[in-house]
Amino acid sequence: MGVFMSAAATKHRIGGQEDHSASSQIALQTAAAATISGHLFRASITARQMALAAKNSRAMVLRAGSKAAGLKVISDYFDDLADKTISLSSTINQYAVAISQNSVRQWRTITFINRVRKGQDYLKKGQATEAVIAQLDPSVETASAHHQELANRLDSQLKNLKDQLENIHHYMQSSNVVAVTFRLEATQTGEFQPLLEHMAATIDGLTNDIKGHINTSQNQLNVFNIN
Amino acid sequence: MDALKLYDEGHKWFVFGRDPEKPEKIIDTNQVMIVDGKRSILLDPGGIEVFSAMLASILKYVEIDHVTDLFASHQDPDIISSLGMWDQVLPNARLHCSWLWEGFVRHFGMNNIQFEPIPDEGSRIRLENIELEFIPAHYLHSSGNFHVYDPKAKMLFSGDIGAALEPPGAPMFVDNFDAHVDKMRYFHERWMPSDKAKQQWIQRVRKLDIDVMIPQHGRLFKGDDVQRFISWFEALPVGIASN
Numbered sequence A: 001m002g003v004f005m006s007a008a009a010t011k012h013r014i015g016g017q018e019d020h021s022a023s024s025q026i027a028l029q030t031a032a033a034a035t036i037s038g039h040l041f042r043a044s045i046t047a048r049q050m051a052l053a054a055k056n057s058r059a060m061v062l063r064a065g066s067k068a069a070g071l072k073v074i075s076d077y078f079d080d081l082a083d084k085t086i087s088l089s090s091t092i093n094q095y096a097v098a099i100s101q102n103s104v105r106q107w108r109t110i111t112f113i114n115r116v117r118k119g120q121d122y123l124k125k126g127q128a129t130e131a132v133i134a135q136l137d138p139s140v141e142t143a144s145a146h147h148q149e150l151a152n153r154l155d156s157q158l159k160n161l162k163d164q165l166e167n168i169h170h171y172m173q174s175s176n177v178v179a180v181t182f183r184l185e186a187t188q189t190g191e192f193q194p195l196l197e198h199m200a201a202t203i204d205g206l207t208n209d210i211k212g213h214i215n216t217s218q219n220q221l222n223v224f225n226i227n
Numbered sequence B: 001m002d003a004l005k006l007y008d009e010g011h012k013w014f015v016f017g018r019d020p021e022k023p024e025k026i027i028d029t030n031q032v033m034i035v036d037g038k039r040s041i042l043l044d045p046g047g048i049e050v051f052s053a054m055l056a057s058i059l060k061y062v063e064i065d066h067v068t069d070l071f072a073s074h075q076d077p078d079i080i081s082s083l084g085m086w087d088q089v090l091p092n093a094r095l096h097c098s099w100l101w102e103g104f105v106r107h108f109g110m111n112n113i114q115f116e117p118i119p120d121e122g123s124r125i126r127l128e129n130i131e132l133e134f135i136p137a138h139y140l141h142s143s144g145n146f147h148v149y150d151p152k153a154k155m156l157f158s159g160d161i162g163a164a165l166e167p168p169g170a171p172m173f174v175d176n177f178d179a180h181v182d183k184m185r186y187f188h189e190r191w192m193p194s195d196k197a198k199q200q201w202i203q204r205v206r207k208l209d210i211d212v213m214i215p216q217h218g219r220l221f222k223g224d225d226v227q228r229f230i231s232w233f234e235a236l237p238v239g240i241a242s243n
Helices: A007-013 A018-125 A130-134 A137-186 A190-223 B048-058 B083-089 B099-108 B177-191 B195-206 B224-235
Strands: B002-009 B011-017 B031-036 B039-043 B067-072 B094-098 B114-118 B123-126 B131-136 B146-150 B155-159 B212-215
Touching: A018 A130, A018 A137, A018 A190, A018 B048, A018 B083, A137 A190, A137 B083, B002 B212, B011 B048, B031 B048, B039 B048, B048 B083, B067 B083, B083 B099, B094 B099, B099 B114, B131 B195, B177 B224, B195 B224, B212 B224
Parallel strands: B039 B067, B067 B094, B094 B114, B155 B212
Antiparallel strands: B002 B011, B011 B031, B031 B039, B123 B131, B131 B146, B146 B155
């Protein structure tokens, strides 16, 4: 469902019977980019909650004193991870917004090409001369070149988006692993164990929420059929 | 799309409309082209849905490079939503429109065409040999609104004033004014909000010598029907939705 308007595909897709499907594909593309943007926004909110949870766990670790010495590094790690996640979510969101804007420009360009071609068809049916019809060719060529440029830009934007989503996914996988370690270390903290285990569970839960948003975003990229 | 040559003495007026392939639910519109040597202006060039037909129609009479100007009486989509398309096919053209609407019409897409704001009091432009006047018609219905008067051809393009909602295939000219009134009445009563604005417009256009009045919807008025319309409009209560 939906086909990625790659640079190579674009050349063959403008014109003739594929025009309508090209517009539909761009609509899917725009929707997918907007969906990613929405999920990254929610991921960044969750990352802020994670940052707060990490600060709380650090405070608890300090209270636990020497019994929780091993946990200080871990809670610092979570805090740092949350900040990185917030920053990366914002960067990724900018890519998604740029892709969505690019898609609208692609739609406008394709719409223009389609409608000028339709105008040329009317002229042919009206038996206009070739010279009259050909007057419109330069603007169609300019628009086609612009469309190709937009498609090339989309290639690059999608690659960046894919790479950054993979980065954030790695962060979250690390967070899951570290949360397990946090829980194990918490068993050594005596009366602080239940609270620290609860905090570890909270952070793990928030990590999984973010992973869910990232997974959904990565699935949206599959709609684009990127290699 | 039908084209009718209204005037041909040195410069030319064409009116385009009655597009048989127009989607059923969009309002029918009249588009106008004035050709003066190597400069032409499109008045209310139309919505995006009629762009292809309009483009093909004008090229029967001019070369694309000679379409140098566009005019939008106001900001409505049936008038100018094709702007993003014209912007790509006429990258060196100018768009004349009320200064009020620049930020709004840019939403239709305008990266190449130059916006030429018309001040509230109106202005004039020269094509190659002729001069056109942009006549204020504010609040009839749009708050920034202009008509186009050609003193040489004695033509007035009157935008939504004079508009009538008609079935497809209606004749281009009013041939029975009394019968035509019923097609115009509700449009003017409902769309035109201000009696004060209406009276100001009437004072202004009564000073003009008009042979043909071309509204953006429905039939054209010629000869005595122009004054009949003005008198009828003068007496019509407007702004009915506020009562």
